[in-house]
Amino acid sequence: MKEAYTDKFEFSLDDKGRVSVSAEWRGEAFEKRFLVMPSEEGCLRVYPASFLARQLEKLAADNTPSTDVRRKSLERLATLMQAAEPDQQGRIMIREKFRQHAGLQRQAVLVGRLDHFDIWEPRRWQKIAPPKYRDWE
Numbered sequence: 001m002k003e004a005y006t007d008k009f010e011f012s013l014d015d016k017g018r019v020s021v022s023a024e025w026r027g028e029a030f031e032k033r034f035l036v037m038p039s040e041e042g043c044l045r046v047y048p049a050s051f052l053a054r055q056l057e058k059l060a061a062d063n064t065p066s067t068d069v070r071r072k073s074l075e076r077l078a079t080l081m082q083a084a085e086p087d088q089q090g091r092i093m094i095r096e097k098f099r100q101h102a103g104l105q106r107q108a109v110l111v112g113r114l115d116h117f118d119i120w121e122p123r124r125w126q127k128i129a130p131p132k133y134r135d136w137e
Helices: 050-061 066-078 096-102 122-128 131-136
Strands: 008-012 018-020 034-038 044-048 082-084 091-093 107-112 117-120
Touching (some): 008 018, 034 096, 044 050
Antiparallel strands (some): 008 107
C-alpha cells in the first residue's frame, strides 16, 4: 500500500456495472490494480492488488503450525476475489454476482477504510454509518 484510502464518494453505476473510483484514489501514490471481494457485512471490499502478496509474505515469514490453516483461508478467499483495473475513465467493472451481493443497482457509496475501500449500496450505508458521520454529510 502506498497511500491511505480516506473520505467517502458517491457514484453511479453504468449499464455495464462499472463504477468510478475517485480520482483521489487513482493518483500516483495509489496502486493501479484492485482485488474486489464480497464482505459479510453486505458490501464489497476493494483492496490494492498487493494485498494478497503481503499476506503471502507474512505466511512465508511465519513458520508455525497455524501457517497451514491461514494459507488455506487465503486460498478460499482467493476464489472469491475479482481482479479489477480502472479503464481510461477510472471505472472498474463489478461482476453481476458481486453487485447482487452488495445490493448495487444505480448508485454506490465508496468509503475509505485506510488500507482498502468499501463499496456500499447507499441505503445499506446509511443504516451502518456512524450517527455523527451521517450528520456531517
